[in-house]
Amino acid sequence: MIPLIDLKKQFASIHQEMKDAIIQVLESGNYILGPKVSELEKEIAKRLGVKHAIAVGNGTDALVLTLEAFGIGQGDEVITTPFTFFATSEAITRVGATPVFVDIDPKTFLLDANKLQEKITSKTKAIIPVHLFGLPADMDEIQSIANKHNLVVIEDAAQAFGAVYKEKAVGSIGDAGCFSFFPTKNLGTVGDGGMITTSNDTVAQTIRRLRVHGSKKKYYHTEPGYNSRLDEIHAAILLVCLREIDHWNERRNAIADYYSLRLKETNGIELPMRMSDRSHVYHLYCIKSSNREEFITLLKNASIQTGIYYPLCLHLQDANKTLGYRHGDFPIAESVSKEVFAIPMHPFLSKEDQNKIIKIIKRASDQL
Numbered sequence: 001m002i003p004l005i006d007l008k009k010q011f012a013s014i015h016q017e018m019k020d021a022i023i024q025v026l027e028s029g030n031y032i033l034g035p036k037v038s039e040l041e042k043e044i045a046k047r048l049g050v051k052h053a054i055a056v057g058n059g060t061d062a063l064v065l066t067l068e069a070f071g072i073g074q075g076d077e078v079i080t081t082p083f084t085f086f087a088t089s090e091a092i093t094r095v096g097a098t099p100v101f102v103d104i105d106p107k108t109f110l111l112d113a114n115k116l117q118e119k120i121t122s123k124t125k126a127i128i129p130v131h132l133f134g135l136p137a138d139m140d141e142i143q144s145i146a147n148k149h150n151l152v153v154i155e156d157a158a159q160a161f162g163a164v165y166k167e168k169a170v171g172s173i174g175d176a177g178c179f180s181f182f183p184t185k186n187l188g189t190v191g192d193g194g195m196i197t198t199s200n201d202t203v204a205q206t207i208r209r210l211r212v213h214g215s216k217k218k219y220y221h222t223e224p225g226y227n228s229r230l231d232e233i234h235a236a237i238l239l240v241c242l243r244e245i246d247h248w249n250e251r252r253n254a255i256a257d258y259y260s261l262r263l264k265e266t267n268g269i270e271l272p273m274r275m276s277d278r279s280h281v282y283h284l285y286c287i288k289s290s291n292r293e294e295f296i297t298l299l300k301n302a303s304i305q306t307g308i309y310y311p312l313c314l315h316l317q318d319a320n321k322t323l324g325y326r327h328g329d330f331p332i333a334e335s336v337s338k339e340v341f342a343i344p345m346h347p348f349l350s351k352e353d354q355n356k357i358i359k360i361i362k363r364a365s366d367q368l
């Protein structure tokens, strides 16, 4: 089987460094929010060029704590895309606010900034653009609308660590950026983890309190918060992975380029977009086809794994029923959700496996 992603191979490539880092933590006596977490926060803040990076328990909490730190809650509306992982809208609902969706662009699968303006009401407080599959959202257009209406911009960068938009790192463009270190993300650990990046001092301070039960001084609580902290073991592992991430992202790009070159004249499929003003980190390589089932079946018969990200748009999820959306409300997102499929993509995918995947896709196309 050629898997979509091969975490065993990824971590085997840094096995000894990880082992040393883990043993160092074991022997240190510090296990949660200790020196490794501080070091990781400093390195990420420096890399992105922001004043603060605050580690939390996972990417979903990163979004929840950020929304709350900006004072967003009951009665507020937050605009985002219906074509993303559920956590994006879940975080909005969690703080008591209402997710408002905007349809996507059919080629980039990103929130369509041209349709943003019409969704803004007196209740709108924030926009959460998602850098989906590793491709940065249209930040200039989004930011200019946000500035005009005095809205907070929170980048959901869970799938895009290291991606760059017009020379700015994602996570450093909006008012805050949220990252996930879930194992399958392009920068991930062997468990859960998340990070918030911001240059807003007040918001950073609030998040630092919120992640430890709303306390600045131990056992003195200014507000009810959360227990959302990063473990030292994960920070230590992430520090090792951070040294590899540019190389891993380059490998993903090389693989994507090879796929796109070899598949470019294949009938019945549309390949992922590359844009000249931003980089892509190919968290996923997603192909669009109205014959998705045929491609998936042939690939499966050839022992090649595929994945569907995402089969059901967020406005149609049972969990979002009370929002009152219906089929047809976001036709582009709905049609894309029926047509996209991801093929294997990870930094350690061999040329031989890539060639096999390409061969099967071309064969499937010939049979259409």
Ligand SMILES: *Cc1c(COP(=O)(O)O)cnc(C)c1O
Residues within 6 Å of the ligand: 058, 059, 060, 061, 084, 085, 087, 088, 130, 156, 158, 159, 179, 180, 181, 182, 192, 193, 194
């Ligand atoms: C993974 C992901 C999240 C949530 O991150 P977790 O660490 O799994 O909580 C949020 N948004 C997007 C777009 C994601 O891909």
